């Protein structure tokens with residue numbers, strides 16, 4: 395659809411774009427990425443024919459761009475640039491009607507029924523019908539951008555070339571425009587070539603991307619290129635972390651600021667307070683803890699400050715948290731059937747690591763554990779620690795099950811057990827916390843010991 399061969403181009407014969415090759419297929423959503431000044435707009439202008447090439451070839455639908463007339467170009471491609479080249483005295487509707495120009499026949503170019511239908515449709519989908527009679531100069535930057543997109547869509551092109559189509563848009567309209575473009579791509583086979591600055595947006599919507607650096611492609615490929623953080627650091631000169639979007643398998647980049655984000659160093663014992671009533675036990679830390687958990691609220695790996703066990707049953711744990719002013723967005727919580735006065739709480743220092751564990755063991759069935767450690771774990775070590783705690787729990791259940799079969803029906807009967815492992819992220823970073831490591835052994839010891847104590851309480855009560 396778009397074919398670029400050995401392309402060299404720039405201004406006043408000095409090349410900005412240096413010997414580029416690129417092929418964009420019909421129906422593809424292609425995003426051009428790169429830092430400021432890397433040559434994106436220059437390449438865009440060479441492809442749209444706004445700038446003559448120094449050497450090399452640009453072909454659109456098999457024909458060299460320089461051989462196409464203005465009308466032929468407009469029938470094949472619509473271009474949306476940063477430079478607004480419309481008369482500000484036109485109304486929104488008049489500007490959109492200009493998009494129908496390549497489809498109009500005869501000397502007296504009148505809008506046909508079909509033209510009017512298309513104009514209505516594009517105004518509808520870009521949500522600009524309400525200000526159709528308003529003069530273009532009187533609408534906001536974001537609204538102008540949507541009007542120009544509507545004009546481009548009214549052209550019904552085979553190819554849509556967009557230079558930062560969302561730069562004036564708020565997040566609602568950014569996603570609305572991108573969803574609209576994607577829908578057009580998927581239903582009508584529209585080919586899209588877009589310069590995008592937001593790498594995360596490019597990852598979510600593009601089929602392929604190109605990373606332009608100093609007038610040359612560093613790489614062209616699928617969006618998984620955005621997982622190569624060393625390459626991104628080299629190009630953009632910033633610290634980024636790439637991780638998968640939580641619900642779709644696409645990379646998303648997180649920026650790490652230069653200023654220090656480390657928290658104030660706190661003495662572990664002074665960094666939390668515990669509130670307890672008949673209904674709940676709530677541990678609140680002054681600073682967020684890196685947490686891994688399978689609790690019904692706050693599951694996964696996150697930064698959390700509030701940790702609680704509520705006495706149940708209750709159909710809505712989140713509602714309970716709200717009742718007690720615990721912000722559920724920053725909390726891990728579980729429901730227990732046990733009386734909270736029967737909880738076990740143990741504080742220990744194992745190999746210099748302060749630990750606090752709270753266990754509520756419910757009705758001889760469910761074990762809920764909250765374990766807080768004053769240490770710094772990588773996410774991998776968090777998973778190790780979660781495993782070490784689980785192994786210790788299973789061992790304890792096996793040992794005590796032998797003594798009293800009512801204590802916990804089987805080590806495998808863990809479907810409703812919850813475990814929260816939360817780290818202060820103070821001290822030296824630990825990347826391995828499996829049960830054979832010092833800290834992993836510590837986790838095992840404190841978990842096993844707390845379950846043993848819980849078991850002893852249970853035995854005392856029932857015998």
Ligand SMILES: Nc1ncnc2c1ncn2[C@@H]1O[C@H](COP(=O)(O)OP(=O)(O)OP(=O)(O)O)[C@@H](O)[C@H]1O
Nearest residue numbers: 404405406410428429430431432433434435436437
């Ligand atoms: N009209 C011009 N005349 C001379 N040099 C220009 C002109 N337009 C751009 N340049 C130069 O070409 C280089 C690439 O500019 P270009 O606009 O293509 O970059 P870009 O990647 O689109 O940047 P941005 O992300 O900032 O929009 C820059 O060094 C710029 O100064």
